[in-house]
Amino acid sequence: MRKEIFIFIFTFVLIGAGLLASPTVFAVGGGGGGSVPSCNADNWDCTGWSQCGSNGTQTRICSLTYDCPTVSTPKPSESQSCTPPAPKPSAKPQPQQTEPKTPSCTKDTWTCSTWSQSCDIYGREQRTCQLSFDCPNIETPPPPESQACEKLQCGNKSTLRDRVSCRLNLAPAGAARDLEIQYLPEACRVKTGAEQKECVGRYKSFQPCWNAKEGDERFSCARNVLKLGPLVSDEVKTCQGKKGRDQVACKIALKEKVLYMIAFRFYDLETRAEELGNRGADLNAIADFETIVELKKQAFDKASINAERRQIILDVRKAWQEFISKVKDQIK
Structure with missing residues (x-):
């Protein structure tokens, strides 16, 4: 019994030392003898073949799992030739997207419409301008969208009444x-x-x-322009003091000054009528009055005798009175 236990322990030690592959090498039994089991090849364990490489070779790994004591079995081949797969067509390189180059520029570009066919009441022509190209890092001022009118608005009307009415409907600037x-x-x-x-x-x-104050101040300004004294009678005496051609020339010049002074007074009435328009007087009534006065001024200029001139002065005075009567309730 002791001998059998010794053999078992010894065998276990040999197995632990790697000298025996299995505890079944020796049979342990009472009184009986042991023998080595028969084998005819080593055992090798191999992995599967790898995919075929581009060089036409595939590989695997083989490990010895049982070493038969009496036989030396060659290690299985760990590489073999193969047919590599057809290469995949390479994708065409995509062209790189490049940002378009910004052209060099020195100013913004503006697109403008044509100037308006008609002018506004302020005597201005209008148009519109839009930015059509914005030059980077440049600030170009827009073109003007308003300019002084280049054509007549009233002076080219066909009738006196139309010209007068047109001017009355313009702003002072127009x-x-x-x-x-x-x-x-x-x-x-x-x-x-x-x-x-x-x-x-x-x-x-x-x-x-x-620009002078209405009344005597304005009339005094006109007399100074005409170089006409405050009393016409004094001017007449001055001419009478001359002789011959000098006297004739003096009287002609004096007559012309007096006629211009009367025309200025007519003109003054028109201006006063327009000033009443700023206070609410009807523009049509003003246009009618100014048309009458302008026609009377033309008749006055053509009159050859004083009686005609006096009548024209009376006609203008009457027209003024009728105008005032018509608009007095409109004036604020």
Whole structure:
């Protein structure tokens, strides 16, 4: 019994030391003898073949799982030839997206409409402008969308009444712009050549007087422009003191000054009527009155005798009274 236990322990030690593959190498039994089991090959355990590489070879790994003591079995092959798979077509390289280059520029671009066909009451033409190209890092001011009118609004009307009415419906700036383009008072329009030029010059010389206070101050300004004294009788005496051609020339010049002074008074009534328009007087009534006065001024200029001139003065006075009677309830 002790011998059997010793053999078992010894065998277990050999197995633990790796000298025996299995405890079944020796049979342990009472009184009986043991023998080595028969084998004819080593045992090898191999993994599966790898995928075929591009070089036409596939591999595996083999490990010895049982070493037969009496036999030496060659290790199985761990590589073999194979047919590699057809290469996949390479994708075409996609062109790189590049941002479009911003063209060099020096200013913004503006697109404007044409100027308006008609001018507004302020004597201005209008248009609209839009930014069509914004140049980076540049700030270009927009073009002007308003400019002084380049064409007449009233001066080219066909009738006196239409011209007067047109001017009355303009703002002061619009009326002034019309006069800048063409300064031609109605009294001068019927004249031609040198006479028209002289008439225009005379009316222009009166312009500062409209800034004077209405009444004596304004009339005094006009007399200074005409170089006419406060009393016509004194001017007559001065001419009578001259002789011959000098006296004749003096009387002609004095008569012309007096007639222009009367025309200025007519003009003053028109201006006063327009000032009443700013206080609510009907513009049509003003246009009617100014048309009458302008026609009377033309008749006064053509009159050859004093009786005609006196009648015209009375007609203008009557027209003024009728106008005031018509608009007095409208004035604020």
